[in-house]
Amino acid sequence: MEERLKGKLEAPTLNYEEYFSQKALGMKASEIRELLKLVESSEIISLAGGLPNPETFPKDIITELAKKAVQEHGDAALQYGTTKGYTPLRLEIAEMLRKRYDIPISKVDIMITSGSQQGLDLVGRVFIDPGDMIVVEAPTYLAAIQSFKYYEPQFIQIPLDDEGMRVDLLEEKLRELKAQGKKIKFVYTIPTFQNPGGVTMSIERRKRLLELASEYDFLIIEDGPYNELRYRGEDVPPIKALDTEGRVLYLGTFSKILAPGFRVAWVAGEPHFIRKLEIAKQSVDLCTNVISQVIAMEYMKGGYLDEQIPKIRAFYKPKLEIMLRALEEYMPEGVKWTKPEGGMFVWVTLPEGIDTKAMFEKAVSRGVAYVPGEAFFADRSVKNTMRLNFTYVDDEKIVEGIKRLAEVIKEELKA
Numbered sequence: 065m066e067e068r069l070k071g072k073l074e075a076p077t078l079n080y081e082e083y084f085s086q087k088a089l090g091m092k093a094s095e096i097r098e099l100l101k102l103v104e105s106s107e108i109i110s111l112a113g114g115l116p117n118p119e120t121f122p123k124d125i126i127t128e129l130a131k132k133a134v135q136e137h138g139d140a141a142l143q144y145g146t147t148k149g150y151t152p153l154r155l156e157i158a159e160m161l162r163k164r165y166d167i168p169i170s171k172v173d174i175m176i177t178s179g180s181q182q183g184l185d186l187v188g189r190v191f192i193d194p195g196d197m198i199v200v201e202a203p204t205y206l207a208a209i210q211s212f213k214y215y216e217p218q219f220i221q222i223p224l225d226d227e228g229m230r231v232d233l234l235e236e237k238l239r240e241l242k243a244q245g246k247k248i249k250f251v252y253t254i255p256t257f258q259n260p261g262g263v264t265m266s267i268e269r270r271k272r273l274l275e276l277a278s279e280y281d282f283l284i285i286e287d288g289p290y291n292e293l294r295y296r297g298e299d300v301p302p303i304k305a306l307d308t309e310g311r312v313l314y315l316g317t318f319s320k321i322l323a324p325g326f327r328v329a330w331v332a333g334e335p336h337f338i339r340k341l342e343i344a345k346q347s348v349d350l351c352t353n354v355i356s357q358v359i360a361m362e363y364m365k366g367g368y369l370d371e372q373i374p375k376i377r378a379f380y381k382p383k384l385e386i387m388l389r390a391l392e393e394y395m396p397e398g399v400k401w402t403k404p405e406g407g408m409f410v411w412v413t414l415p416e417g418i419d420t421k422a423m424f425e426k427a428v429s430r431g432v433a434y435v436p437g438e439a440f441f442a443d444r445s446v447k448n449t450m451r452l453n454f455t456y457v458d459d460e461k462i463v464e465g466i467k468r469l470a471e472v473i474k475e476e477l478k479a
Contacts, residue, residue: 087214109465111452112433114259114408120376121323125368126359133358145354147346148338149176149330153361157316157330160364165291165305167314172304173335175342176352180289180317180329182345184211187285187313189344190337191249192217197241199251201229203411203440203449205259205287208252219442220248226402228255228265231272238280250283255303257290257407260440260451264405270303277311284312290407292321292373295381297405310334318360320408321373326356380408380455383462387454390466396474408455411437418476419447426475432468 081089133141140150148154154174161167177183184207192198194216200208202221209219222234234251241247251273255265265273277284286303304314310333317329331341363369387410391401398415412434414420421436437449454462 091214092210108428108431108433109457109461109468110433111454111457111462111465111469112435113453113456115453115456116320116324116408117379117455120372120379122363122368122372125363125372126323129359129362129366129368130355132362133355137358141355141358143354145351145357147175147351148342149174149352150354150357150361153328153357153364154330156361156364157332160369161304161314161316161332165302167302167305167332171310171334172314172332173338174330174332175338175345176357177329177331177345178349178352179319179324179327180287180315181207181211182348183315183329183331183341184208184285184287185214186331186341186344186348187250188212188215188217190340191283196249197246198249199234199237199282200442201253201258201261202442203260203437203446204252204442205254206439208287209440209442212252213442217249221442224258224261224263226263228258228263228269229253229273231269231276234273235276238276242280247280248282250285251277252285252287253303254287254290256288256300257293257404257409259290259407260409260435260437261411262402262404262407262409263411264297264300265303267300270300270306274303274306274308274311278309282311285315286312287315289315289317289320291316293377293380293408294406295377295384304332310337313337318363321369321376322360322363326360327353328356328360377406383454383459384410386459386462387452387466390463394467394470396470396477398477399473408453410452410454412450412452413437414448414450414473415477416448418473420450421447423472423476427469427472430468430472432465432472434469 153176157174158169162169188211192212192215196217197220198212198217199220199222202223220237223230255270257264273284284303288302291302302314304312313331313333315329315331318326331338384404388403399412401410401412404410421438424436427433435451437451438444438447440451457465
């Protein structure tokens with residue numbers, strides 16, 4: 065036995081890279097996921113992740129609803145489901161979209177996905193041909209860049225300001241492309257409490273974006289994972305609620321309003337688009353976790369979602385205020401940051417010349433972590449920014465983390 069095992073161990077080593085496809089060879093690990101591996105130590109205050117706080121998870125309610133899902137819906141909950149999703153859940157989501165956002169049920173169809181990340185991948189699979197031009201915000205959600213990049217588009221970056229995407233600059237770009245006989249396929253945007261920027265697109269810009277979509281014939285992929293996490297200010301309707309032509313695909317999720325471990329999200333849009341996404345999903349995972357869908361349905365049907373959202377907001381609001389006060393107190397002159405009205409992130413911009421990726425190891429050695437900003441740009445051209453998360457760590461650790469980070473930045477400025 066030992067001789068046989070020894071022979072196997074001494075066999076020639078494979079050249080593993082030869083077996084991968086060209087697409088696989090080009091794959092890169094998520095920088096955020098890799099960074100989180102480095103900061104698992106309890107001694108490091110991590111402002112890097114994008115994790116909801118476990119204290120917002122309605123564990124007792126989930127326990128009861130899981131029991132109910134098996135006892136009352138077990139035959140369906142434990143079986144394969146339809147690719148499009150558990151119909152009672154789809155109906156509950158449609159009613160929520162109508163009541164909360166004034167999105168007409170008659171004009172949309174809904175498909176359940178295994179997290180919003182799958183929704184983004186399916187969008188890339190269905191809409192992007194190699195060389196297609198797509199517009200993203202600068203900065204934008206890192207995982208969206210990764211999902212779309214696999215399908216080989218050309219990225220066009222449009223900067224943000226305090227009112228979200230600079231739609232005026234988008235219009236200039238569209239005009240320029242039209243003169244060259246070119247057009248874009250879609251605009252991907254997180255208009256409400258943007259990740260990583262924290263900013264919210266104004267209602268005027270949302271309307272103008274829709275006008276441009278009609279005039280220049282492109283789609284809008286609206287990602288709305290943080291819409292319910294508003295702590296101050298007035299609600300702004302989703303772009304989908306203003307859509308009269310069916311140009312907007314709206315992505316929503318239960319990750320921030322129930323629990324991310326369920327991996328239940330949805331795409332709402334024009335039925336013909338949803339049908340094609342459904343066909344694409346059939347070859348990916350057949351169906352989303354059914355028992356999670358049943359629990360999510362009971363969570364909505366029982367009115368628990370409406371009760372939970374105010375609790376989540378009340379839990380996160382003081383954390384945002386604590387971080388903003390700490391930034392104001394400790395950060396040196398020349399450092400700027402966004403002042404979100406909701407969401408999970410604050411975006412920090414350092415003076416030109418400081419590379420936050422190069423500074424990262426020094427920060428970790430001082431016991432604090434963040435996400436370097438260059439990862440959120442499709443062309444990785446901006447080096448002096450970072451994303452901070454305020455939802456996960458304890459209140460006192462937010463202050464201490466900002467304090468440590470400010471000291472590191474001060475040293476970098478002196479250097």
